[in-house]
Amino acid sequence: MTRRSRKSSTKVRSGKRSPAPKQAPEEQAKPSPVAKRKTLWVAAAIAALIVVGAGFALEFLARAPSGTSSLTKETPTFVGSATCITCHSEQGGQWDVSQHAHAMAHAKEETVFGDFDDAEFDYFGVKSRFFRKDGKFFIETDGPDGKLQNFEVKYTFGLEPLQQYLIEFPDGRVQALSIAWDSRTKEEGGQRWFHLYPDEDIGHDDPLHWTRLNQNWNFMCAECHSTGLAKNYDAATDHFATTWKEISVGCEACHGQGSAHVAWAKDWSPFAKKDNAKGLLARFDERSGISWSRDPKTDKPQRSATPVRLRKEVEMCGRCHARRGQVSEDWLPGKPLSDSHVASLITRDLYQPDGQKLDEVYNYGSFKQSKMFAAGVTCSDCHDPHSAKLRFTGNQVCLQCHAGTYAEPTHTHHEDVSAAPDCIACHMPAHTFMVVDKRHDHSFRVPRPDLSVSLGVTNACNDCHVDKSADWAATVVEDWFGPDRKGFQTHGPAFHAAWHGAADAESLLSAVAADADAPAFTRASALAELLAYPSRATANLVGKGLTDPDPMVRIAALNHLETSPPAQLWSIVSPLLDDPVRGVRIKAAFLLGGMPTQDLSAADRSRLARAEKDFMATQDLNADRPEARALLGRYLSRTGKMSEAEAEYRAALRLSPEFAPAAVNLADLYRELSRDADGEAVLRQALKSSPQDGGLHHALGLTLVRLKRQDEAIESLARAVELERDRARYAYVYAIALNSTGQRAKALQVLEDNVERHPGDRESLLALVNFSRADSKLAKALRYAEQLAKIEPDNQQLAVLIQALRREVSKPAE
Numbered sequence: 069m070t071r072r073s074r075k076s077s078t079k080v081r082s083g084k085r086s087p088a089p090k091q092a093p094e095e096q097a098k099p100s101p102v103a104k105r106k107t108l109w110v111a112a113a114i115a116a117l118i119v120v121g122a123g124f125a126l127e128f129l130a131r132a133p134s135g136t137s138s139l140t141k142e143t144p145t146f147v148g149s150a151t152c153i154t155c156h157s158e159q160g161g162q163w164d165v166s167q168h169a170h171a172m173a174h175a176k177e178e179t180v181f182g183d184f185d186d187a188e189f190d191y192f193g194v195k196s197r198f199f200r201k202d203g204k205f206f207i208e209t210d211g212p213d214g215k216l217q218n219f220e221v222k223y224t225f226g227l228e229p230l231q232q233y234l235i236e237f238p239d240g241r242v243q244a245l246s247i248a249w250d251s252r253t254k255e256e257g258g259q260r261w262f263h264l265y266p267d268e269d270i271g272h273d274d275p276l277h278w279t280r281l282n283q284n285w286n287f288m289c290a291e292c293h294s295t296g297l298a299k300n301y302d303a304a305t306d307h308f309a310t311t312w313k314e315i316s317v318g319c320e321a322c323h324g325q326g327s328a329h330v331a332w333a334k335d336w337s338p339f340a341k342k343d344n345a346k347g348l349l350a351r352f353d354e355r356s357g358i359s360w361s362r363d364p365k366t367d368k369p370q371r372s373a374t375p376v377r378l379r380k381e382v383e384m385c386g387r388c389h390a391r392r393g394q395v396s397e398d399w400l401p402g403k404p405l406s407d408s409h410v411a412s413l414i415t416r417d418l419y420q421p422d423g424q425k426l427d428e429v430y431n432y433g434s435f436k437q438s439k440m441f442a443a444g445v446t447c448s449d450c451h452d453p454h455s456a457k458l459r460f461t462g463n464q465v466c467l468q469c470h471a472g473t474y475a476e477p478t479h480t481h482h483e484d485v486s487a488a489p490d491c492i493a494c495h496m497p498a499h500t501f502m503v504v505d506k507r508h509d510h511s512f513r514v515p516r517p518d519l520s521v522s523l524g525v526t527n528a529c530n531d532c533h534v535d536k537s538a539d540w541a542a543t544v545v546e547d548w549f550g551p552d553r554k555g556f557q558t559h560g561p562a563f564h565a566a567w568h569g570a571a572d573a574e575s576l577l578s579a580v581a582a583d584a585d586a587p588a589f590t591r592a593s594a595l596a597e598l599l600a601y602p603s604r605a606t607a608n609l610v611g612k613g614l615t616d617p618d619p620m621v622r623i624a625a626l627n628h629l630e631t632s633p634p635a636q637l638w639s640i641v642s643p644l645l646d647d648p649v650r651g652v653r654i655k656a657a658f659l660l661g662g663m664p665t666q667d668l669s670a671a672d673r674s675r676l677a678r679a680e681k682d683f684m685a686t687q688d689l690n691a692d693r694p695e696a697r698a699l700l701g702r703y704l705s706r707t708g709k710m711s712e713a714e715a716e717y718r719a720a721l722r723l724s725p726e727f728a729p730a731a732v733n734l735a736d737l738y739r740e741l742s743r744d745a746d747g748e749a750v751l752r753q754a755l756k757s758s759p760q761d762g763g764l765h766h767a768l769g770l771t772l773v774r775l776k777r778q779d780e781a782i783e784s785l786a787r788a789v790e791l792e793r794d795r796a797r798y799a800y801v802y803a804i805a806l807n808s809t810g811q812r813a814k815a816l817q818v819l820e821d822n823v824e825r826h827p828g829d830r831e832s833l834l835a836l837v838n839f840s841r842a843d844s845k846l847a848k849a850l851r852y853a854e855q856l857a858k859i860e861p862d863n864q865q866l867a868v869l870i871q872a873l874r875r876e877v878s879k880p881a882e
Contacts, residue, residue, distance in 0.1 A: 144325035144349065146296045149318035152326060155333065156319075162454035167227050168317035171293040172234075175205050175221045181231045182249035182261065189247055189261040192269040196247055198261070207233065207245060212279040214272035219245075223315075225285075225293065227251065229258070229504045234285055240308030242285035246270065246278040250504055257504075264502055275726045286310050287692055291397075292388035295321040298397060303691040303719075322384055322453070324349035324401045350402025352381045352453070354446045360469045369469040375444030377617060378404060382435065385447045386411065390432030391418060393695075395651055395686040405432070406619035406651035413624070414559075414593035416567045420525040422516065422560030423590070425509050428501045434511040436589035439556035445469075466491040481548050489532060497528045514555040517541035523564045559590050566597045569796050569826025571859050574601040581609045588618035595624040602628075604862070614640065619649040626655045634663040634706065642672065645679040657683040658699075662707040694720035694727035701730070705737055713737055721750075725757040732767045739774065747771045762792030766801065778809050789818070796826040803835065812839065823852075828859055837869075846876050 149169075153160030163169050173179040184205050187198045194216075196209035205221040225232040225244065228251045236242050246265060252258025263270075270276050276283070286308045291297050296313025313320070320326050332347030345351055354376070363370040386392070386405045391412040399408040411432060412418055418427045423437045435441050450465050451458060458465050467475060470491070477483035494515055496508040515528040520538035529541035545553070562576035570576075580586055580594035595613050598606045606628070613625030622644065629637055637659055644656040657679035665673050683703070690696030701716035714737060720730035731754035735747035751768040758764060769784035785802040792798060799822035806815035816839055822832045833856040840849035850873040857866055 142328070145327040146313040146320050147326045147330050148314060149295075149320070151330060152319040159454045160319075162452065163319070166454065166456045168321075168456055170227050171225070171317045172315050173224045174315070175224055175233070179224045180205055180221070180233075181224070181227070181251045182233070183259075187261060189263075191247065191263050196261075205233075207235070207247075209245070209247070210272055212272060212277075225289070229256075229506075230262075230502060239306065240286070240310060242290075242308075242310070243279055244283050244285055244289065246276075246283065248502070252504065262503055266503060275724065281694075281724050284692075287690075291394060293317065295319075296325075299689065299692070301689075301692040303688075308692070317388075322401065324399075349400055350380055350384075352384070352401075352448070354379060354381055354444075355448060358444075362472060367473060369443070371444040373444075378402075379441070379446060381446045381448060381453075382432070382441065386432035389430045391427075391429040392432075394689065395654060396682075397689060404619050404649050406623065407649045408651075410623070410651055411589075411620065413596050413620070414563060414590065415596075416563075419563075420560075421523050421562075421564035421567060422513075422519055422525050423511055423557050423563075424497075424513070424525060425499055425507075425511075428507075430507075431510040433589060434509055437557055437587050438510065438512040440512045442556070442587060462492075463490050466495075489528075493532070494528045497526070497531055511557065513557055514553060515541075515545060516555060516560075517545060519560050523560050525560065557590070559586065559594065562594060563597065565828070566600070567794075569828050571828040571855065573828045574598065574603065574606070574859065577601070578605055578609060581613070588616070588621055591616075592618065592620040592624040595621060596627065599628060603860070614644065619647070619652050622647070622649075622652050623655050626652070626659060629659055632659075634660045638663060642675070645675045650682055653679045654683040654686055658703055658706075661703045692723070694724040694730055697723065698727070698730040698733055701733060701737075705733075705740075710737060710741060721754070725754065728754055728758050728761045728764050732763060735767055735771055739771070744771050744774045748775065760791060762788040762790075762795060762798060765791065766795075766798050769805070770801070773805065778805070781805060782809065793825060796822055796829040796832065799825075800829065800831045800835065803832070807839070812843070815839070823855075827855070830856060830859060833859075841873075846873055849873055850877055 149160070149163070170179070182198060184198045184200050189196045189198070194210050196207060199206050199208070206218050207221060208216055208218050211217040211219070219235045221233045222236040222242065223234040225234055231249045231251050233245045233248075234242050235245060247261055247263050250258040250260045250262050265276065268276075270278075272279065275281070282288070286299055286301070290299065290310060290312070294312040294315055295318040298311050300309040300311060301307075302309070323329075326348075328349075329347035332343060357373075359372045360369050361372070362368070380402050383403065383405045384401050387399060387409065390405065390409070392405070392409040393412075394409050396408045405411055412429065414423055414433070414437075418425075418429050419433070420426050423434070425434055435447075438445075447453070449459075449469075460468060463475070473479055474491075480488065482488040492508060495512055496510065498506040498508050500506050516525075517527040517529050517538045519525050520527045520530065521542055527538065527541065529545065530536065530538055533541060559580045562573070562580045564570075565573035565576050577594045577597050581591050581598060583591065586594075591613075595609060598609065610625045610628045613621045616622055616625070626641065626644070629641065641656045641659050644652050645660075647653050647656065657676070660676060661680070661683075663676065665676065668676070684700075687696050687700040687703075697716045697720035701713040701720065704710075704713035704716060714734065717730045717734035717737065720727055721734070724730075731750050734750050738744060738747035738750070748768065748771050751764055751771060755761070755764050755768070765784045766788035769781045769788060772778075772781035772784060775781075782802070782805050785798070785805050788795075788798045789802050799818055803815040803818040803822070806812075806818060816836070819832045819836050819839070822829060823836065826832070833852050836852040837849050837856065840846070840852065850870065853866065853870050853873060857863065857870060860866055
């Protein structure tokens with residue numbers, strides 16, 4: 069289980085801290101009508117581009133992953149770790165003492181670490197008590213109504229550095245208590261009760277309270293702490309009947325169902341038909357026959373063979389060691405993570421601009437940005453897969469490849485320091501989550517204090533040298549290694565520009581997205597950021613992205629097409645209905661929702677129906693989450709099933725009144741149905757739960773404009789800008805509203821302030837050009853037009869306008 073943090077939920081890139089490390093696949097509100105008008109032409113541009121390279125891409129997509137079992141006669145089943153250990157005793161012994169083996173357990177004397185001898189803990193006036201009764205463990209604490217109640221501890225969760233406790237409710241929900249036991253030694257500060265939100269007063273009506281949706285084990289935690297989990301949520305009764313095959317993380321949590329392997333072992337003989345996979349669903353053989361040596365030309369480690377594209381081990385570990393949402397319980401080893409999950413990309417609420425972790429993102433996204441991943445390093449090069457411990461201690465785990473000059477003072481430059489930092493301190497800086505849990509950044513980067521100066525990111529040097537400035541550290545590093553030591557990850561300026569509305573954001577992001585040498589994870593992230601910059605250049609990148617070998621890039625490309633009509637998308641998207649990766653197929657199915665099928669062949673109708681079935685299965689799986697219900701509402705709206713869409717949005721708000729995207733989308737549905745009064749009621753109700761959500765105020769302002777209540781509308785639009793100054797569009801819309809009510813001077817001031825904060829905001833710049841021309845302030849109009857031209861250098865209409873303005877400005881006064 070992980071500590072869930074707050075977010076403003078009406079958008080993807082909010083600048084606020086994000087939600088829990090496990091997320092539903094999509095959480096955003098649907099694109100606005102303005103966004104639709106901007107990007108309708110993109111699909112047409114892509115259609116002309118999509119054919120290029122399609123032959124290679126489709127050939128790649130058709131390939132089955134290597135090293136998978138050929139046994140397909142019977143559906144494999146779980147056999148349990150005890151069965152595996154009968155043959156694999158050595159590995160079983162290593163696993164038995166691992167954290168995986170004890171990830172979850174029934175609460176018993178030998179599994180409970182916490183002090184339940186009438187210990188007490190005070191949290192903002194709530195006095196909780198931990199006690200035993202009849203051989204069971206109980207906690208007296210505040211329940212769903214805020215009153216003290218006794219709750220039996222059903223399960224333990226984890227071992228160290230903390231242990232959490234799970235309480236089961238009559239409706240099948242299992243909730244994780246926010247008071248945890250610090251299992252570190254007393255010398256380390258442990259052996260105490262502590263709260264996961266020590267500085268916030270989380271009351272019973274707070275979304276982060278332990279009894280609420282965001283602390284629910286069935287969705288948030290269960291898949292990664294047990295084996296063979298089936299959530300079994302019944303939307304009709306709002307009940308769970310969650311089951312597992314093994315309570316903790318057993319052999320088959322990584323290797324998949326083992327029945328075919330057991331059958332192979334029992335039937336093996338020298339005369340049997342050879343099965344290279346040995347009945348396993350996948351063989352994690354990336355390290356087999358591989359060695360690392362020092363390249364005499366570069367003095368750097370080199371792998372004896374080029375790494376394969378699909379890294380089975382990394383994708384398997386990423387199932388739990390990633391910030392992701394689940395799209396299917398039918399996970400199989402040997403497939404890309406995107407087949408069963410949607411991994412979170414580099415966004416401002418999860419990562420720093422250079423890709424360092426900001427929130428709790430675990431290791432998958434960080435590692436896939438790294439030079440280590442690109443070079444072919446896999447998880448088990450450093451970690452023993454059964455004990456889950458490092459293969460060596462300290463620097464030795466690094467020096468198994470990085471021997472030689474990397475251990476010399478010429479590299480470390482800390483030879484005169486009594487407690488010199490090790491490789492990990494400099495290249496894997498630690499971040500503390502859940503109050504006591506230090507986790508290392510797996511992006512394996514060189515320290516870049518110069519980026520701390522230019523981008524405001526953290527750096528390993530100042531983690532130790534807290535009394536020094538980043539400027540000082542940058543100067544020292546440059547003296548040691550020269551000015552060109554930039555490292556592998558060079559995308560920081562692009563994401564920083566995008567998150568700060570810089571004028572060169574599109575060009576920088578486009579360069580990252582187009583860089584064939586950049587990690588696919590980074591390219592997908594850049595392509596996702598380009599959603600804010602529709603252009604022919606972006607369309608070109610989207611077209612190429614749709615045939616990219618990496619499914620994360622294909623999904624990021626598909627996300628650009630939501631605002632186009634399904635009929636226009638068929639030729640572009642339909643090839644991906646047969647994509648080997650489920651995550652791509654379900655996104656394609658969503659986009660083609662509402663596609664007229666009468667002109668399709670029977671084969672095409674069948675392809676579409678299969679993909680739609682996958683999409684609906686994902687929404688059924690996640691029907692306990694407001695994100696999934698809202699996404700289904702968007703899909704039903706696309707198909708013209710407005711009453712059903714309304715019901716899904718309502719269901720999302722019942723599950724979580726704080727989930728603002730459902731309210732925004734429902735209000736927009738009412739707009740389409742000319743029911744803006746109902747939309748206003750929905751938004752005002754949502755604001756009672758989330759009064760600080762700028763997206764709700766913005767949507768309410770737009771609704772009030774349509775209801776012709778201009779003064780109230782302007783008040784709501786102003787509040788949205790006040791709450792979320794990082795949202796350039798909110799300020800633009802507010803300025804347009806001001807101008808429409810005759811407040812031109814104030815509108816200009818809002819636009820000018822917005823452009824100062826977001827120099828790359830095209831809408832605000834264009835509005836300033838038009839308003840200045842209308843006011844006969846031609847020099848000012850020219851200045852803003854030239855600023856806009858730097859962002860849109862290929863805009864011919866803008867070029868003509870600039871020439872005309874220059875002629876007007878240069879005319880002598882009469």
